[in-house]
Amino acid sequence: MSDLIYQLKDLKVSFPDLSQKPLLGTAPRTQVLKGLTFDVAKGDVLGIVGGSGSGKSTLGRTMIRLLEPESGSILFEGSEIAHMNEDDLRPLRKKFQMVFQDPMSSLNPRRQVGGIIAGPMRLQGFDNLSARVNEALEMVGLPKTFTNRYPHELSGGQRQRVGIARAIALRPDFILADEIVSGLDVSSQAQVLNLLEQLVRDLGLTLAFVSHDLSVIRRLCSRILVLHQGEIVENALTANLFSNPQADYTRTLLDAIPLPDPNQVWE
Amino acid sequence: MSYLSIQDLTVRLRNGLPLLRKVSLDVKSGEVRALVGESGAGKSMIGKAVLGILPRAARLTGGTILLDGEDLLALPPKARRQRIGAKAALIPQDPLTALNPSRRIGPQITDRLVDILGWKRPEAEARAFELLEEVHIQSPRRVMKSYPHELSGGMRQRVLIASAFAAEPKLIIADEPTTALDVTVQKQILKLIREMQERHQTALLFVTHDLGVVSKISQSLTVLYAGKVIEDTGVRAFFDAPQHAYSKALLAATPKYTDPDGSLMPVPDNIIAAVEREVAAFDAQMNE
Numbered sequence: 001m002s003d004l005i006y007q008l009k010d011l012k013v014s015f016p017d018l019s020q021k022p023l024l025g026t027a028p029r030t031q032v033l034k035g036l037t038f039d040v041a042k043g044d045v046l047g048i049v050g051g052s053g054s055g056k057s058t059l060g061r062t063m064i065r066l067l068e069p070e071s072g073s074i075l076f077e078g079s080e081i082a083h084m085n086e087d088d089l090r091p092l093r094k095k096f097q098m099v100f101q102d103p104m105s106s107l108n109p110r111r112q113v114g115g116i117i118a119g120p121m122r123l124q125g126f127d128n129l130s131a132r133v134n135e136a137l138e139m140v141g142l143p144k145t146f147t148n149r150y151p152h153e154l155s156g157g158q159r160q161r162v163g164i165a166r167a168i169a170l171r172p173d174f175i176l177a178d179e180i181v182s183g184l185d186v187s188s189q190a191q192v193l194n195l196l197e198q199l200v201r202d203l204g205l206t207l208a209f210v211s212h213d214l215s216v217i218r219r220l221c222s223r224i225l226v227l228h229q230g231e232i233v234e235n236a237l238t239a240n241l242f243s244n245p246q247a248d249y250t251r252t253l254l255d256a257i258p259l260p261d262p263n264q265v266w267e
Numbered sequence: 268m269s270y271l272s273i274q275d276l277t278v279r280l281r282n283g284l285p286l287l288r289k290v291s292l293d294v295k296s297g298e299v300r301a302l303v304g305e306s307g308a309g310k311s312m313i314g315k316a317v318l319g320i321l322p323r324a325a326r327l328t329g330g331t332i333l334l335d336g337e338d339l340l341a342l343p344p345k346a347r348r349q350r351i352g353a354k355a356a357l358i359p360q361d362p363l364t365a366l367n368p369s370r371r372i373g374p375q376i377t378d379r380l381v382d383i384l385g386w387k388r389p390e391a392e393a394r395a396f397e398l399l400e401e402v403h404i405q406s407p408r409r410v411m412k413s414y415p416h417e418l419s420g421g422m423r424q425r426v427l428i429a430s431a432f433a434a435e436p437k438l439i440i441a442d443e444p445t446t447a448l449d450v451t452v453q454k455q456i457l458k459l460i461r462e463m464q465e466r467h468q469t470a471l472l473f474v475t476h477d478l479g480v481v482s483k484i485s486q487s488l489t490v491l492y493a494g495k496v497i498e499d500t501g502v503r504a505f506f507d508a509p510q511h512a513y514s515k516a517l518l519a520a521t522p523k524y525t526d527p528d529g530s531l532m533p534v535p536d537n538i539i540a541a542v543e544r545e546v547a548a549f550d551a552q553m554n555e
Contacts, residue, residue: 052420052449156306185305185476186520187534194533212449215479215524219531242524256454258479260521262506266458266483 004075005174005206006040006063011072011082013055013062032058034230035072040208042173045200047221047238048210049253054227056210060176063208064096065089077173094124097167101179103159107151113137114147117166124170136169139202140195157188161195168199178210193220215257218242226250268336269293270470271317271438276330277553278309278316278494286312286325287494288549294470296437299461301485301502302474303517309494310474314440317472319351334438352383356431358441358460362423366415373411376430384434398429402459421452425459432463439464442474457483478521482506490514493546513542 014029021027032055040046050056061067063074065081074082076096081089097120100106107116117136118129126132134144140161151159160180167175177196181189197220200207211217217224217238224241226234226249233247245251258264271294278287287309294300302310315321317332319339332339335354339347359365366375376398377391386394392411399407402425415423424444431439441460445453461484464471473484481488481502488505490498490513498511509515516534523530 051451186478186517186522187305189522190520190531191533193531213522214450215522216531218524218527219522252451254524256450257524258450258454258457258477258483259523259525260478260482260506260518261523262482262502264482266454 003042004039005042005044005077007073007075008039008063009037009073009075011036011059011062011074012070013058013067014070029070032230033062033069036232038225038232038235040174040206042206043200043204044206044223045221046206046208047214047217047224048208048227049212049214049217049224050227051212051253053229055230056212056227057178059227060098060178060208060210064093064098064174064176066098091124094120094170095172096174096176097170097172098176098178099160099163099167099180102183103156103163103180104151106163107159109151111150112147113142113149113151113154113162116151116162117147117169120166121169126170132169133165136165139168139199140165155188156184157191160184160188160192164192164195164199168203168205171203172205174206174208176208176210179212180209181216182211182213189216196220213257214242214253215259226253268295269333270296270335271472272331272333273313273317274331274333276313276316276332277328278312278321278325279328280324281326285494285550285553287316288546289330289553290489290491290494290496291330292489292496292499294438294472296470297465297468298487299464299471299473299485301481301488302472302491303476303478303481303488304491305476305517307493308491310476310491311442312494313491314357314442314472314474317351317438318355318357318440319347353434354436355438355440356434356436358424358427358431358439358444360443361447362420362427363415363447365427366423368415370414371411372413372415372418372426376411376426376433379430380433394433395429398433399426401432401463402426402429404429420448421456424448424452424456428456428459428463432467432469435467436469438470438472440472440474443476445480446475446477453480460484478518479523490517492542495546495549497542512538 011033012035013033014031016027017030018027048056048059062069069082114133117133121129133147137144137146142161181192209220221238224236224238225232228249233249274291275289276287277289279285302313304310316327373395376395380386380391381388396407399410404410404425445456485502487501489496492513498514509518516538519532520534
């Protein structure tokens with residue numbers, strides 16, 4: 001019990017389908033997650049993989065309660081958060097943080113990096129903010145002088161580091177990283193992944209890493225959840241998934257990854 | 268004989284800072300050449316220079332661009348635009364910004380045929396229908412009547428591919444056309460681009476930062492760093508043994524799930540420093 005950080009049971013999420021909404025009355029709902037059950041152990045690095053529309057981002061956002069599920073249960077460190085109200089959630093929020101896909105739209109363009117990183121800590125009532133900001137910057141490998149920079153002055157990889165610094169500054173137990181390297185070129189991608197790997201080790205973080213790219217996930221993750229159309233089609237240890245994929249959809253995903261090798265031929 | 272031949276192309280910002288440093292490359296009819304590099308390496312800038320759509324802040328300060336044997340830069344602007352419009356086309360990166368959200372798909376494909384090439388409307392519509400079938404869209408008639416937001420990302424990219432091939436260009440520049448797509452859709456789109464390119468024997472310049480994609484689509488590649496050509500070689504030769512240390516580092520940074528320990532390695536600082544020195548030395552020579 002104590003070694004599980006998350007226990008999810010029969011989690012269902014649906015959204016109203018506005019394209020089918022009658023003029024008067026409510027829109028029919030589209031089921032996005034169709035009853036997911038799985039656990040996340042402390043210290044795990046969980047990869048959540050799937051194509052567009054598979055529900056992988058929705059799952060992540062529901063786990064940290066940016067979305068409320070329709071039904072089912074989410075136990076986070078033993079407490080039921082599936083339908084917890086915002087006031088009760090707030091003190092828990094410092095324990096689960098998120099790094100967003102697009103660092104340009106998730107960093108306020110009018111604030112300096114120092115203010116961006118300090119923001120959530122201020123809301124959570126932390127003290128010694130500037131020391132904590134400097135420490136967070138150091139952990140993500142950015143110089144202290146960056147506190148006075150604006151997001152537009154930074155490269156894509158540096159912006160993503162700021163997003164990571166903002167999340168780890170609160171010393172969370174769990175971080176959700178949603179497609180955080182898909183906008184970066186290969187060398188910044190490799191740097192950011194190495195940084196995450198190191199932070200997970202040093203801080204004892206539990207991480208959920210959402211991506212459509214299994215080759216990126218292989219390096220980082222210990223366990224992989226493959227989603228397809230709102231259902232878990234495979235939940236396996238990383239090594240097993242790559243050596244012996246069980247689901248057809250997993251094989252389709254693996255086969256679609258372009259390896260840097262001209263001998264790999266696509267049918 | 269090369270359909271597109273670029274010699275010593277130099278593009279600078281207005282303040283003199285070089286974005287492209289004497290870039291030379293050739294693409295033959297029926298050949299796919301990849302342009303590879305990190306963000307800011309100038310790979311998209313080459314395509315923009317060829318198509319005459321450089322951003323305002325940049326200007327072409329030297330070199331020649333031969334398209335179908337004709338020196339584009341020697342032509343008066345109007346004639347140049349006419350030649351480029353008739354012989355070259357672009358497949359853009361982001362299909363959502365490239366399509367007008369408030370117009371139906373059909374006219375967005377036919378406009379170019381009607382306005383630039385002087386086709387009659389019914390003729391152009393028949394051609395658009397044919398093209399949408401060619402890019403394997405199941406119900407072309409419905410898609411022509413749809414608005415961009417009603418289509419998925421992969422469908423939108425198919426529409427843009429159809430639109431690029433509409434006027435039978437002999438050169439296509441594809442600017443990271445699959446970076447916004449997930450892997451399974453990316454695979455379909457890459458196969459489609461390759462199929463269309465082979466059938467029409469088009470010269471294709473394919474801009475990407477992903478060496479995995481390069482190995483699937485192209486026969487030759489040009490590696491760029493800071494607007495300078497670092498390596499120009501055939502695909503097999505490159506993946507067997509990249510010559511330049513920077514190319515090797517770029518290959519080692521590329522994700523490869525079959526080799527988790529030998530991939531996703533950040534480009535080492537000393538390699539960056541060495542290639543920076545090489546660029547500086549090249550600049551000194553260029554400014555003499």
